[in-house]
Amino acid sequence: MIKNDLFLRALKGEIVDRPPVWMMRQAGRYLPDFMKLKEKYDFFTRCRTPELATEITIMPIHQVGPDAAILFSDILVIPQAMNIEVEMRPGVGPWLPNPVRTSKDVEQVIVPNVHEELGYVMDAIKMTKQALNNEVPLIGFAGSPWTILCYTVQGQGSKNFDIAKKFCFTNPVAAHTLLQKITDTTIAYLKAKVAAGVDAVQIFDSWGGMLSPTDYQTFSWQYMQQIIDALKDETHVIAFGKGCWFALNEMSKSGASALGVDWTCSARNARYLSGGNITLQGNFDPSRLYSPPAEIKKMVHQMIDEFGKDKYIVNLGHGILPDIPVENARAFVDAVKEYSK
Numbered sequence: 001m002i003k004n005d006l007f008l009r010a011l012k013g014e015i016v017d018r019p020p021v022w023m024m025r026q027a028g029r030y031l032p033d034f035m036k037l038k039e040k041y042d043f044f045t046r047c048r049t050p051e052l053a054t055e056i057t058i059m060p061i062h063q064v065g066p067d068a069a070i071l072f073s074d075i076l077v078i079p080q081a082m083n084i085e086v087e088m089r090p091g092v093g094p095w096l097p098n099p100v101r102t103s104k105d106v107e108q109v110i111v112p113n114v115h116e117e118l119g120y121v122m123d124a125i126k127m128t129k130q131a132l133n134n135e136v137p138l139i140g141f142a143g144s145p146w147t148i149l150c151y152t153v154q155g156q157g158s159k160n161f162d163i164a165k166k167f168c169f170t171n172p173v174a175a176h177t178l179l180q181k182i183t184d185t186t187i188a189y190l191k192a193k194v195a196a197g198v199d200a201v202q203i204f205d206s207w208g209g210m211l212s213p214t215d216y217q218t219f220s221w222q223y224m225q226q227i228i229d230a231l232k233d234e235t236h237v238i239a240f241g242k243g244c245w246f247a248l249n250e251m252s253k254s255g256a257s258a259l260g261v262d263w264t265c266s267a268r269n270a271r272y273l274s275g276g277n278i279t280l281q282g283n284f285d286p287s288r289l290y291s292p293p294a295e296i297k298k299m300v301h302q303m304i305d306e307f308g309k310d311k312y313i314v315n316l317g318h319g320i321l322p323d324i325p326v327e328n329a330r331a332f333v334d335a336v337k338e339y340s341k
């Protein structure tokens with residue numbers, strides 16, 4: 001049904017002529033047309049208005065040409081729906097005026113009816129699916145419970161999420177209660193997204209790498225596994241843990257269709273750790289898109305040679321940076337389309 005189904009075929013592990021490509025944060029700030037909309041509407045207005053979310057989601061499809069679209073939204077709509085105030089401050093990023101810091105705060109956090117609180121996301125998915133006209137698949141996403149906890153407790157972005165870690169290690173009972181509430185909300189949310197029409201979902205564990213391998217199991221992975229268990233029979237799940245190469249082996253047995261890898265892990269090591277059989281996604285250093293287009297293309301071809309063209313989805317190792325020239329993003333995508341072996 002979907003005309004370009006390369007991405008879905010790679011998720012199924014099928015043999016392909018070339019791997020599919022998309023970029024994390026591809027619907028964003030490096031696109032001049034996105035910046036024009038940003039001047040007119042604040043961040044959560046863009047998320048909550050299906051027409052705007054649709055327009056932004058489709059922008060990179062027409063202007064850069066990846067093989068999959070990812071819905072324009074944010075992982076922080078989940079804490080918002082759970083009764084935690086979240087602002088997006090220009091120049092600061094996420095800002096939570098009342099972070100969750102005590103057992104009592106955790107009690108106040110609700111597990112919402114996602115259809116009521118996040119219906120605007122489902123509307124955006126339906127509208128985007130129509131606008132995409134089955135050209136490419138649409139990816140839905142959520143943050144991992146641990147990554148969401150990081151923001152809800154820290155109250156803003158951080159280099160080390162020290163306050164979030166302190167909360168977990170001094171009040172583990174409250175931390176686990178919060179993580180379970182986030183997990184329950186996320187499962188209902190992703191199921192609603194699948195029902196609304198997304199073709200796959202990605203779980204972003206952007207701050208998993210802040211934890212030791214042992215704490216990763218306790219505070220992050222067991223909750224991601226719950227989400228994968230709940231979703232894997234309905235859709236393809238991609239698990240992306242930034243800095244979580246140490247967990248690739250366990251992740252490979254989780255029922256996820258693919259695993260995201262960042263640029264600090266070599267293709268060879270990622271294949272070895274994940275057992276050599278599961279689809280991998282990544283892992284171009286986002287800063288490498290500053291290189292001239294010819295060099296980007298050479299490096300992309302080398303990366304595909306290293307991962308192998310099958311069971312592989314070309315992507316960056318994390319989100320695209322705001323000041324990357326559009327033509328460099330295009331060179332990245334074109335390099336994959338020009339690949340032949």
Ligand SMILES: Cc1c2[nH]c(c1CCC(=O)O)Cc1[nH]c(c(CCC(=O)O)c1C)Cc1[nH]c(c(CCC(=O)O)c1C)Cc1[nH]c(c(C)c1CCC(=O)O)C2
Pocket residue numbers: 023024025026027028029038042043070071072073074075076088092093094141143157204206318319
């Ligand atoms: C940690 C995280 C967040 N949001 C997200 C993550 C996980 C991925 C990652 O680690 O990058 C996920 C996200 N955020 C956004 C998307 C849209 C889809 C896409 O193009 O990938 C996705 C998938 C839009 C956005 N989310 C945000 C913007 C930029 C702000 C704006 O446009 O006003 C966009 C396009 C804001 C945001 N949202 C968040 C931060 C830290 C910030 C501010 C810093 C920044 O600007 O990157 C939280």
